[in-house]
Amino acid sequence: MAATLNEVMRNTLDNLTGADFKRFKHYLRDQGGFAWGKLEKADRDDTVDMMVQANSMGAGGVMLTILQKMKHNQLAMDLERDLAKLGGQPCPPWQAGEGANAQQGGGQEFFRKHKWDLETRLGVLPPLLIELERYGVLSRLEREQVLCKPTSQEKNHVLLDMIERKGAVAQEKFYEALQAHEKYLVQDLQQSAM
Numbered sequence: 001m002a003a004t005l006n007e008v009m010r011n012t013l014d015n016l017t018g019a020d021f022k023r024f025k026h027y028l029r030d031q032g033g034f035a036w037g038k039l040e041k042a043d044r045d046d047t048v049d050m051m052v053q054a055n056s057m058g059a060g061g062v063m064l065t066i067l068q069k070m071k072h073n074q075l076a077m078d079l080e081r082d083l084a085k086l087g088g089q090p091c092p093p094w095q096a097g098e099g100a101n102a103q104q105g106g107g108q109e110f111f112r113k114h115k116w117d118l119e120t121r122l123g124v125l126p127p128l129l130i131e132l133e134r135y136g137v138l139s140r141l142e143r144e145q146v147l148c149k150p151t152s153q154e155k156n157h158v159l160l161d162m163i164e165r166k167g168a169v170a171q172e173k174f175y176e177a178l179q180a181h182e183k184y185l186v187q188d189l190q191q192s193a194m
Contacts, residue, residue, distance in 0.1 A: 008082045013044040027066040109173025122156045131177040
């Protein structure tokens with residue numbers, strides 16, 4: 001019987017000592033915008049469930065990135081091998097070739113390349129903001145901070161600064177939400193970059 005994504009991730013976390021698991025959760029909080037109150041009390045199973053719920057199939061890539069930051073290179077290589085066996089996993093950003101439309105790395109690269117265009121061209125924000133709040137990228141307070149700005153460009157500027165400060169995972173989630181709510185803008189920006 002083939003392993004599931006959750007099983008692969010749980011098995012990986014089982015290889016971390018208690019101190020390393022706590023440090024992993026700190027990295028996860030910093031990278032993924034998870035509330036420390038939930039993560040602090042979470043065991044390995046709960047942590048995997050939260051990661052998969054927030055990141056769906058990208059959760060393995062998030063775990064891989066954190067393990068590499070922690071210098072658990074062998075564990076990261078084992079996880080990468082196990083994720084590849086699952087199939088259908090997004091390619092990690094360092095393996096995505098030129099022009100590949102991978103979920104991992106694609107959003108971060110898109111954000112970096114098109115941040116200034118997005119500031120002036122983003123359209124109706126409320127559905128996008130609600131999606132980002134649902135993903136856990138934005139809090140309700142942050143969503144309100146964006147919406148209280150008087151002009152569209154100021155709203156876009158505040159939103160994009162928040163996303164940039166939150167790092168790679170937030171940028172990936174922003175890209176996913178943008179594809180769902182502004183797919184023609186995404187296509188136009190990608191075409192103009194070619």
